[in-house]
Amino acid sequence: MRSKAVEIKNFTKKFGGFTAVDNLTLDIYEGEIFGLLGPNGSGKTTTLLTIATVYKPSGGDIYVFGHSVTREDYEVRKLVGIAFQDPKAMWIDKPIDLLKWHARVVGYSGEEAKRVVREVMELLGLWEHRNKQFYQLSGGTRKKVELAKVLIQKPRVAILDEPTAQVDVLSKHALWDVIKKLRDEGTTVILATNDMFEAERVCERIGIIYKGRLRALGTISELKDSIPSGDVIEVQYEASSLPGELLRELEVYGKVKHESNRITIYVEKGEEKVVDIVDLFKKRGVRIKKIMVKEPTLDDVFTYITGAKLRGEE
């Protein structure tokens, strides 16, 4: 049986009257890459910041290798490293200075710190930017500086909050390999993202969080299997409005989601149903622009579970 790296027990976080996270219970196992998937404002960052002892829980508790974030915060901080969603630096800071100082804080001596900082900066392609001031760096480079802090620290639990946001596609693939290597070296990784491709590519298990609540939890295949009908038919149509009768008729085939001029239908054996569906549109005089049958993605899983889209909904 795998041991638990992080245990989140009935965790609630309120800011004044607003509940950011509501009664979250979740286990993250040692040595896995766990994805926390959800749109902006869903409670991902609040959860991660509480694991890193930046916030205190309003209710419940979180344990990192058995240490409570409320009662043993210093012990927890010795085990956890975090790459923040918004890079944390002052504009005049230089990456080399930031990282050298970080290395000293996490326990390296002067010479060791220089060596490890250079290694990590070269790995992430940051060395050429080492003496620039923070305001001169691109968004992607700033994110890499954040990730570099975690790689220098090599903590037992690494928290990565949207580590590849603003990073170009080529670098993204390289960073995913770096994250996997970190896991292979024994670090448990918690990765928050709203990029379902990243989640599918990197994470072993995923928790879907929406409006502060955990909506689903499992491996990627378990989550995809949670859509009972199995296939997804997506229809884009050309019309200013859709007859209500057509929507009701489509619901016979499965759960229907309607958004602007696009309809998503969760069906069984999509290839067999697609002809009938095209006929229905013809019968109601609605011209189809594009129709496709596909296997569900994590985005579909998210939409099916929450009724919302992963991107663009606060």
Next chain:
Amino acid sequence: MVGLREFVLQSFIVSQRDLKRFFMNIYWLAGQVAMNIADLVIFGLIFRGIVNPVLIPDYIKFITPGILCLSIFISSFTIGREVGVELRREVTHYLVSLPITRGALVAGRILGGVLRGFVYQFGFIILAVLIMGLPTLDKWLLILATSLLLATTMSSISITVSTLTRDFNLQAAIRSLVYFLFFFVSNVFYPEKAIAVRLGPAAPLAYYSPVSMAVNIYRYSFGYIQQVDLLFNLGGLVVWCIFGLLLAYKLYIRNLTR
């Protein structure tokens, strides 16, 4: 529990960051040095011939220990400005997530302010020696203790003020108010007799100001005055220092962790 050695090491590493940053604001630093020297030269030369010599026999020698005091006050106080900006930009999230104790973090920030004060004051001490003459060894120890107490007080108070509120405008207003109160309502530029006459009921503000207490000790140490109430002035600085430390610890931690 964290051991004393670990606590000191962590605090020292935190302070190194603040000390290094101090020298990155090179234009501010140059402007500040120029302003302090201008204070000394302009006030000294102009008021030397104007101020009643019965009240102040030599205005340059009168103001030099005051500028010495201002130099450490101003430079230690800069730490608060950065703490305030960090709070606004949430850089504080990073600091409180680091594997160091909260106590070491606060101590490190305060120490950062103290080190800034000492480094900045060094040049003005040389200037003071050139103008006032060389103090004896026991007076040097007194100067050192005074500088340490004043720098710790100012560093702590500036951190406290910068974490009182998350509203940046309000924060800047309070910081300016506290800064100017300490700067002008003290005996740096005017003798205590004049303060008592001109400020009336507000005179105790200057009398009990840590800046005035430090100036009194500096003036004594550099031989401008022959005696000073050490119990009141040094004891007062110790009280200010403890008060500042406690306040900074409480408020800094309270405002960093939500």
